Amino acid sequence: MDGALTDRAPADRANDKGILSAVWHAAKDIRIERRVRPALEPGEVRLRVTRCGICGSDMHEFLNGPHAIPVKEPHPISGVVAPLVLGHEFTGEVVEIYGACGAVKVGQRVAVEPEYRCGACAACLQGDYNLCEKMGFAGLMGHGGMAEEAVVPHYMLHILPDAVTDRQAAVLEPAAVALHALRRSGLTAGQSVAVVGAGPIGLLLVQLSAVAGAKRIVVSDVSDARLARARALGATETVNSLSGHLPTQARGVDVAFEAVGVQPALDDAIQSVRKGGKVVLVGLFGAPARVDAFDLVNREVEIIPSCGYRHVYADLIGMIAGGLFDPSLIVTREVPLAEVVASAFERLAAPNDDVKVLVVP
Ligand SMILES: [Zn+2]
Numbered sequence: 001m002d003g004a005l006t007d008r009a010p011a012d013r014a015n016d017k018g019i020l021s022a023v024w025h026a027a028k029d030i031r032i033e034r035r036v037r038p039a040l041e042p043g044e045v046r047l048r049v050t051r052c053g054i055c056g057s058d059m060h061e062f063l064n065g066p067h068a069i070p071v072k073e074p075h076p077i078s079g080v081v082a083p084l085v086l087g088h089e090f091t092g093e094v095v096e097i098y099g100a101c102g103a104v105k106v107g108q109r110v111a112v113e114p115e116y117r118c119g120a121c122a123a124c125l126q127g128d129y130n131l132c133e134k135m136g137f138a139g140l141m142g143h144g145g146m147a148e149e150a151v152v153p154h155y156m157l158h159i160l161p162d163a164v165t166d167r168q169a170a171v172l173e174p175a176a177v178a179l180h181a182l183r184r185s186g187l188t189a190g191q192s193v194a195v196v197g198a199g200p201i202g203l204l205l206v207q208l209s210a211v212a213g214a215k216r217i218v219v220s221d222v223s224d225a226r227l228a229r230a231r232a233l234g235a236t237e238t239v240n241s242l243s244g245h246l247p248t249q250a251r252g253v254d255v256a257f258e259a260v261g262v263q264p265a266l267d268d269a270i271q272s273v274r275k276g277g278k279v280v281l282v283g284l285f286g287a288p289a290r291v292d293a294f295d296l297v298n299r300e301v302e303i304i305p306s307c308g309y310r311h312v313y314a315d316l317i318g319m320i321a322g323g324l325f326d327p328s329l330i331v332t333r334e335v336p337l338a339e340v341v342a343s344a345f346e347r348l349a350a351p352n353d354d355v356k357v358l359v360v361p
């Protein structure tokens with residue numbers, strides 16, 4: 001009987017070809033395959049995905065995962081275990097809703113804030129949902145948006161005004177990481193900033209620091225192409241750390257952002273700030289890092305970690321719609337979903353000058 005069932009395509013399935021999706025099975029094993037279109041649970045929304053960004057964390061899962069992807073136990077909120085549809089930086093149009101979904105309606109363009117939250121733990125109850133005990137991301141701990149369609153809980157959605165393009169909306173998620181880090185820093189107008197690493201988060205921090213009124217923005221990276229991009233986006237000075245020394249050039253800045261996640265970048269960030277300065281950690285470290293605690297005490301340098309984001313999407317959407325900044329300026333390429341393994345994951349694994357690559361389903 002099982003064979004008979006699988007041999008026959010169900011006649012009532014809305015999309016009987018299945019949903020084309022980029023599915024993580026294991027490290028170096030991302031497959032473009034058609035998946036059965038799932039039924040919606042109450043409070044869930046189905047999107048036709050228009051753009052999905054590829055993140056550094058997606059690359060880590062591809063190269064040597066699993067890191068965040070659940071492979072043994074299902075994630076407590078999503079209930080999903082690998083194989084899993086990747087993609088947490090996505091935007092689309094609502095095509096179906098089920099049950100109470102707040103203000104979300106079919107036909108709306110929406111951006112996805114992909115953090116799962118339980119709504120019941122101490123962190124959730126005080127509004128710090130990025131610190132939820134069961135926190136996770138759609139696209140890493142549950143099915144994401146690197147697919148023709150995605151299903152997400154309605155609380156993740158932000159309705160987009162016409163003034164925000166699909167390309168801009170696809171970069172809202174990394175922009176949210178950057179804005180949360182900026183808020184954690186307490187940066188005020190007229191202060192000076194060092195940004196270590198000119199990847200997507202670093203470049204967005206440059207843009208947002210400029211919007212916040214930073215008078216001096218010093219950026220370091222090992223890629224001259226990325227440093228040129230940083231200058232175009234508002235950096236006042238750049239240092240190639242292969243030949244220069246950030247702490248010498250940036251000495252005494254008020255705030256430094258570590259946006260790489262490696263020991264030398266952390267050292268540069270700490271050594272760049274003034275006495276009483278602040279170092280915000282936003283890079284994801286693959287190994288434990290060391291600090292000179294005596295130096296931190298002696299100079300009263302604050303180390304401030306920043307995880308994900310909370311309560312920043314509405315402000316970001318307003319800033320973009322109002323023309324204050326354009327996060328899509330960090331997009332370097334768009335690739336079709338069917339070609340994402342060869343033209344994105346494999347190419348990005350080799351040295352390259354790409355910043356943000358978007359998948360177009
Ligand atoms: Zn990301």
Ligand SMILES: [Zn+2]
Pocket residue numbers: 117118119120121122123124125131132133134
């Ligand atoms: Zn919670």
